[in-house]
Amino acid sequence: MNVINDGIDDKLFQYIQKSIAETPYYQVLSISLSRIGAGIAEVTVTSIVEHTNPLGLIHGGLIMSLADAAMGNAVRSLGIRGVTVDCSTAFLSPAALGEQITARGRVLKSGKSLIFAHAEVWAGEKLIADSKASFANTGTITY
Amino acid sequence: MNVINDGIDDKLFQYIQKSIAETPYYQVLSISLSRIGAGIAEVTVTSIVEHTNPLGLIHGGLIMSLADAAMGNAVRSLGIRGVTVDCSTAFLSPAALGEQITARGRVLKSGKSLIFAHAEVWAGEKLIADSKASFANTGTITY
Amino acid sequence: MNVINDGIDDKLFQYIQKSIAETPYYQVLSISLSRIGAGIAEVTVTSIVEHTNPLGLIHGGLIMSLADAAMGNAVRSLGIRGVTVDCSTAFLSPAALGEQITARGRVLKSGKSLIFAHAEVWAGEKLIADSKASFANTGTITY
Amino acid sequence: MNVINDGIDDKLFQYIQKSIAETPYYQVLSISLSRIGAGIAEVTVTSIVEHTNPLGLIHGGLIMSLADAAMGNAVRSLGIRGVTVDCSTAFLSPAALGEQITARGRVLKSGKSLIFAHAEVWAGEKLIADSKASFANTGTITY
Numbered sequence: 001m002n003v004i005n006d007g008i009d010d011k012l013f014q015y016i017q018k019s020i021a022e023t024p025y026y027q028v029l030s031i032s033l034s035r036i037g038a039g040i041a042e043v044t045v046t047s048i049v050e051h052t053n054p055l056g057l058i059h060g061g062l063i064m065s066l067a068d069a070a071m072g073n074a075v076r077s078l079g080i081r082g083v084t085v086d087c088s089t090a091f092l093s094p095a096a097l098g099e100q101i102t103a104r105g106r107v108l109k110s111g112k113s114l115i116f117a118h119a120e121v122w123a124g125e126k127l128i129a130d131s132k133a134s135f136a137n138t139g140t141i142t143y
Numbered sequence: 144m145n146v147i148n149d150g151i152d153d154k155l156f157q158y159i160q161k162s163i164a165e166t167p168y169y170q171v172l173s174i175s176l177s178r179i180g181a182g183i184a185e186v187t188v189t190s191i192v193e194h195t196n197p198l199g200l201i202h203g204g205l206i207m208s209l210a211d212a213a214m215g216n217a218v219r220s221l222g223i224r225g226v227t228v229d230c231s232t233a234f235l236s237p238a239a240l241g242e243q244i245t246a247r248g249r250v251l252k253s254g255k256s257l258i259f260a261h262a263e264v265w266a267g268e269k270l271i272a273d274s275k276a277s278f279a280n281t282g283t284i285t286y
Numbered sequence: 287m288n289v290i291n292d293g294i295d296d297k298l299f300q301y302i303q304k305s306i307a308e309t310p311y312y313q314v315l316s317i318s319l320s321r322i323g324a325g326i327a328e329v330t331v332t333s334i335v336e337h338t339n340p341l342g343l344i345h346g347g348l349i350m351s352l353a354d355a356a357m358g359n360a361v362r363s364l365g366i367r368g369v370t371v372d373c374s375t376a377f378l379s380p381a382a383l384g385e386q387i388t389a390r391g392r393v394l395k396s397g398k399s400l401i402f403a404h405a406e407v408w409a410g411e412k413l414i415a416d417s418k419a420s421f422a423n424t425g426t427i428t429y
Numbered sequence: 430m431n432v433i434n435d436g437i438d439d440k441l442f443q444y445i446q447k448s449i450a451e452t453p454y455y456q457v458l459s460i461s462l463s464r465i466g467a468g469i470a471e472v473t474v475t476s477i478v479e480h481t482n483p484l485g486l487i488h489g490g491l492i493m494s495l496a497d498a499a500m501g502n503a504v505r506s507l508g509i510r511g512v513t514v515d516c517s518t519a520f521l522s523p524a525a526l527g528e529q530i531t532a533r534g535r536v537l538k539s540g541k542s543l544i545f546a547h548a549e550v551w552a553g554e555k556l557i558a559d560s561k562a563s564f565a566n567t568g569t570i571t572y
Contacts, residue, residue, distance in 0.1 A: 025202035028171060028193040050171040059168035060211050060227045065204025072203075084203045085543060086515045086563050088231035088374040090402050090420055092395040108416055109378040113542060114514060114565060116376050118416060130394055130404060130418055134376055134515050134563065136543060228400060229372045229420050231517040233545050233563055235538040251559055252521040256399060257371060257422060259519050261559060273537055273547060275559055277372050277420065277519055279400060311488035314457060314479040336457040345454035346497050346513045351490025358489075370489045374517035 006037025008077050015143035016076055020069075029062060031069055039107040041073035047099050047123075058095040063103075063121055067131035070105030071117035075135050078107065082115055082135030089131040095123035103131075113137050149180025151220050158286035159219055163212075172205060174212055182250040184216035190242050190266075201238040206246075206264055210274035213248030214260035218278050221250060225258055225278030232274040238266035246274075256280050292323025294363050301429035302362055306355075315348060317355055325393040327359035333385050333409075344381040349389075349407055353417035356391030357403035361421050364393065368401055368421030375417040381409035389417075399423050435466025437506050444572035445505055449498075458491060460498055468536040470502035476528050476552075487524040492532075492550055496560035499534030500546035504564050507536065511544055511564030518560040524552035532560075542566050 005013045013036065020026055020033045020043075029051070035042040043066055045051065051062045068087050075082035095101055105119040115137055121129035148156045156179065163169055163176045163186075172194070178185040186209055188194065194205045211230050218225035238244055248262040258280055264272035291299045299322065306312055306319045306329075315337070321328040329352055331337065337348045354373050361368035381387055391405040401423055407415035434442045442465065449455055449462045449472075458480070464471040472495055474480065480491045497516050504511035524530055534548040544566055550558035 019197055022197050023202070024192050024195050025204060029204075049167050052167050054162055054165050059166070059208070060215075060230065061168060061172075061204065061208025064207040064211070064230065064232075065202070068203050068207070083237075084234050086231065086233045086376075086517075087203065087207065088229065088418065088515075088517055089207075090229045090372075090394075090418055091227050092397075092402050094226075108376075108413060111378075116378050116416060127394060130402060132374065132376055132416055132418060229374075229519075231372075231374055231561065233515075233537075233561055235540075235545050251519075251556060254521075259521050259559060270537060273545060273561055275517065275519055275561060305483055308483050309488070310478050310481050311490060315490075335453050338453050340448055340451050345452070345494070346501075346516065347454060347458075347490065347494025350493040350497070350516065350518075351488070354489050354493070369523075370520050372517065372519045373489065373493065374515070375493075376515045377513050380512075 003033050004035040006035060008036060008038055011143050012079060016073060029065060031066060036073060036077050038077055039074055041070050041077055042102060042104045043069045044102040047097055047101055049097060052097050056097045060091055063129045064089050066101060066103040067119040067121055067129060068133060070103035070119045071133045074105035074107050074117050075115050076141060078110055079141050080115060081138045081141055083138050085134040085136050087133040089129050091129055093126055093128045095128050099123040146176050147178040149178060151179060151181055154286050155222060159216060172208060174209060179216060179220050181220055182217055184213050184220055185245060185247045186212045187245040190240055190244055192240060195240050199240045203234060206272050207232045209244060209246040210262040210264055210272060211276060213246035213262045214276045217248035217250050217260050218258050219284060221253055222284050223258060224281045224284055226281050228277040228279050230276040232272050234272055236269055236271045238271050242266040289319050290321040292321060294322060294324055297429050298365060302359060315351060317352060322359060322363050324363055325360055327356050327363055327391045328388060329355045330388040333383055333387055335383060338383050342383045346377055349415045350375050352387060352389035353405040353407055353415060354419060356389035356405045357419045360391035360393050360403050361401050362427060364396055365427050366401060367424045367427055369424050371420040371422050373419040375415050377415055379412055379414045381414050385409040432462050433464040435464060437465060437467055440572050441508060445502060458494060460495060465502060465506050467506055468503055470499050470506055471531060471533045472498045473531040476526055476530055478526060481526050485526045489520055492558045493518045495530060495532040496548040496550055496558060497562060499532035499548045500562045503534035503536050503546050504544050505570060507539055508570050509544060510567045510570055512567050514563040514565050516562040518558050520558055522555055522557045524557050528552040
C-alpha cells in the first residue's frame with residue numbers, strides 16, 4: 001500500500017515508515033501506516049481472523065492497539081519520541097471480520113514534557129471507537 | 144499450563160477455558176488464562192518478539208489487550224456476557240522482551256446493565272500498568 | 287445571559303434551561319448553559335476565586351464538572367435521561383482566575399442503552415482540556 | 430474535624446493542611462482533608478444540597494473533584510508538587526444528599542517526571558466510584 005506523506009520532511013517520513021515496518025507487534029497484527037502529516041497519522045488493517053473473538057467480532061485489544069499506534073505516530077510526525085502515559089478508549093460499535101479498520105490520530109497539544117492526542121477509529125463509514133492519550137516527550141527523533 | 148479454578152462452577156470453568164483457547168486474537172498474541180475465580184481472572188504471556196517495538200520494549204497495545212482480557216474474563220467468571228464500553232490504562236513502567244507479563248482483573252461492581260472492573264498488569268514483581276473498564280451486561284452465559 | 291437554542295423542541299429547551307437553573311451544584315459553581323442543539327451543548331463560567339487553588343489557577347475539579355455538564359446536557363438535548371458511566375479528562379493547559387471557560391459537548395453515538403460523548407474545554411481561545419464520557423440511557427425525558 | 434497524620438513530616442503535614450484550608454475551590458464545596466500518610470490521602474465531605482442535582486443525587490463533578498483531591502494530596506504527601514495530566518473516573522453507584530462521601534487516594538508509582546495514583550470513593554460502606562490519574566512532577570514542595 002502507498003503511504004501518503006501529507007507534508008512532513010522526507011527523511012522523517014522514511015524513518016517512520018521504516019520503523020513501523022520493522023515493529024514486530026504491528027507485523028503480527030498486520031497494522032500498517034496509510035497517511036502521515038504534521039501532527040496527524042492514520043493506521044489501518046483489513047481485519048482478519050487473527051483479530052477476532054469466537055463470535056467473529058474484532059477484539060477490543062486490536063482497536064486500542066490501532067488507536068495507540070495512530071496517536072503515537074501523530075506524535076512522531078512532529079519529530080518527537082513519545083512514550084504513552086495513559087490511553088482511554090470508548091467502544092461505540094462492534095466491528096466484524098473483513099472490515100477495513102482505520103484509526104486517525106491527531107495531536108491536540110505538544111508541550112515540552114507532555115503531548116496530548118486524540119483518535120477516532122472507523123470501520124468503513126462507521127465510527128467504532130473514540131480514544132485519547134497522553135505521551136511523555138522523551139526527546140527528539142534523530143534520523 | 145495448568146489453569147487454576149479458584150472456585151467457580153466446573154462447567155463454566157470449562158466453557159471459559161475453551162472460549163479463550165479458541166479466540167484467534169489470544170492465539171496470535173499467545174495470551175492464556177492462568178487463574179479464574181468468582182469475579183477475578185488472571186491472564187498471562189511470556190513476552191516474545193511479536194509483542195515488541197524496534198527498541199525491544201513491549202508495545203502498549205499488548206498491555207491494554209491483556210488488561211482488557213483479564214477484566215473481561217473476570218466478568219465472565221460471574222456467568223455474564225460482557226461487552227467492553229470503555230477501557231482506560233495508565234502505563235507506569237516499561238516491560239522488556241522475555242519478561243512474564245500478568246494481568247489481574249477484578250470486578251468492582253456487577254449491576255443489572257453495567258459491570259465495572261479494575262486490573263493491574265505486572266512484569267514479574269514490577270507493576271507496569273493500572274487499568275479500569277466498564278462493560279455492558281448483554282446476558283447470561285449458557286453452557 | 288441569553289441561551290441559544292440551536293434547533294431543539296422549545297418545550298425541551300425550556301425544560302433543560304429550568305433544570306440547569308435549578309441544579310444546586312451548578313449554582314454554587316456559577317455554571318450556566320450558553321447553547322444547546324440536537325446532540326450538542328455548551329456550558330460556561332467566568333472563573334471566580336471560588337474555582338481556584340491557592341496559586342490562582344482553576345481547579346481541575348471545575349474543569350471536569352464543566353466537561354461532564356456539557357456532555358450530559360448534549361445527551362439531554364436528544365430527549366434522553368442519561369447517567370454518567372465513565373468520564374475521562376486530559377488537562378492540556380492551565381486556566382487562570384478571570385478567564386471565560388467554556389465546555390462544548392457533542393454526542394458521538396446515541397444507542398439504546400449507552401450514549402457516548404466528547405467535550406473540549408476552552409479558556410478563551412486556548413484549548414485547556416479534552417474529555418470523553420459514556421452515559422447509561424435511563425429513559426425518555428417527559429416535559 | 431481532626432486530621433490524622435499517618436506518619437509524614439510534621440512541617441509538611443502543617444503545610445498541606447494549611448494549603449487545603451486556603452483552597453477556595455475546596456471551601457466552596459466543603460471538601461476537607463481527613464487523613465494523610467506517605468503516598469496516601471483521604472478527603473471527605475458530608476454531602477449538602479450544594480452538591481446535588483434536582484433529583485437530590487450527588488453531581489458527578491463533586492465525585493471527580495473529591496477523587497482528584499485525594500490523589501493530588503497523596504502526591505503532595507511525598508513532598509512533590511504535582512499537576513494533573515489525566516483523570517478518569519467510573520461511576521459505580523449514585524450517592525444521595527446527606528451521605529458522608531470519602532475519597533481515598535494512593536500513589537501507585539512516583540517517577541522523576543510522572544506520578545500515577547488511584548482512588549476509591551465511598552458513600553458510607555458503598556463503593557461509588559473508581560478513579561485513576563497521572564500527574565506531572567513539577568518540583569519539590571518547600572515549606
